[in-house]
Amino acid sequence: MIVLFILGIIAAIVGFLIRWSAKTEEKDARMGGGITLGVGSFMVILSLILGSLVAVPAGHRGVIVRFNAVTGRTLEQGLNAKIPFIDGVRHISIQSFKHEVPASAASNDLQTVSTTIALNYHLLPEGTSEVYRTLGHTGIQEYIVRFADPLIQETVKQVTARFQAEDLILKREEVKQEIAQVLTQKLTERFIVAETVSITDFQFSATFTASIEAKVSAEQAVFEAENKLRRIEVEARQVEAAAVGEANARMAQAEGEAEYITVVTAAQVAANNAISETLTDAILQYILLDRLGGDIKLMVIPNNQGFDLVLPSIE
Structure with missing residues (x-):
């Protein structure tokens, strides 16, 4: 864009000189000089307009630098205005990235613990100028490695030291939440937003693992x-x-x-x-006679005084 501006300046100057040096009767020369001056002026104006506009891609912020010095001003995504030929724009991504860091620490009972922290993150938009001032064009990944990795190691050691090794297994969710909370706070101070923090299973020494299994x-x-x-x-x-x-x-x-x-x-x-x-005697006698056969006419039964002779009555 600056080349177009310079060419326009040159063309305008040449056209002006041609028009100024040409005599009044030299109409063709004056006309050619006028055209050259007009084209040069158009090129200058066009370069100024184009040089004052800048488009920031989606998911990025534009960091304004002036003579390679960070001004602290940032541009939103989309079309923005700047001072032509003086201000430059550096695009810094604020999209989400994933970063994994192996970490090791000692538990409260001095057992060696190893794990892997998986961090989904993005840069804080307000901190893009500071990130660029710190690292320049080395990129966000280099920024994460330089600043986030030590914070992750420090946080894992700090939290793990408060738990027994066995509790790291039984209270894994509690440990994860505490690590995520502490790490999020520390990363925010470095303009890094922790979206999610995941922890893989804790790994222990072979001796401790065998004792747990037993x-x-x-x-x-x-x-x-x-x-x-x-x-x-x-x-x-x-x-x-x-x-x-x-x-x-x-x-x-x-x-x-x-x-x-x-x-x-x-x-x-x-x-x-x-x-x-x-029961009376008469009734008993009647029952006795009733039980006798029809051909029996005489029956002798004992009593207290001897025998009584009972004769059936014949009607």
Whole structure:
């Protein structure tokens, strides 16, 4: 653009000189000089207009530099205005990026712990001028490596040291949230916005891993033994309940039978008493004769004084 401006200046000067030096009667020379002057002036104006406009791509911010010095002014995405030929624009991305950092630390019980921190981030738009002032054109990735990586290592060590190694496994979500909270605060001071912070599984030494597996196996064996004991106790209570139920059933049956015999006996006694009260000698004699066959005419029965001779009556 500055080349167009310079050419326009030159053309305008040449045209002016031609027009000024030409005599009045030299119409063609004066006309040619006027055309050259007009073209040069147009080129100057066009270069000034184009030089004052700049387009910032989407997902970027434009950092204004003046004579290669950062002014602190930034441009939004889209078409913007600047001072032509004096101000320059450097495009800095504020899009999201992913960065992974391996980290190691010591737990509260001095167990070595290794993990990987996955960070999704973007630059704070208000901090693009500072980022460019710090690193120039080396890029955002270099900025992250230089400033974010040490902060990640420091945060992991700081948070991990407050937990026992076993708690790092059992309270993984709590550890993750604390690391993310502390790291987000520290990165913001460096104009880095942490969108998400992910932590891979913690890795321990082979000795500690073996001890954890042995502890888990022992706890599982105890759990299975307790379950077996509870099952045996339940089965024993079931057998006991069945025996008690059967004994109660037999006792109830025996009590029922005894009560039945008592009732029947009482009824029989009552019946016998009732019969004994109504029987007379005449009735007994009648019953006796009624039981005899039709061909029996004579019957001798004993009594207290000897024998009585009972003759059936013949009508």
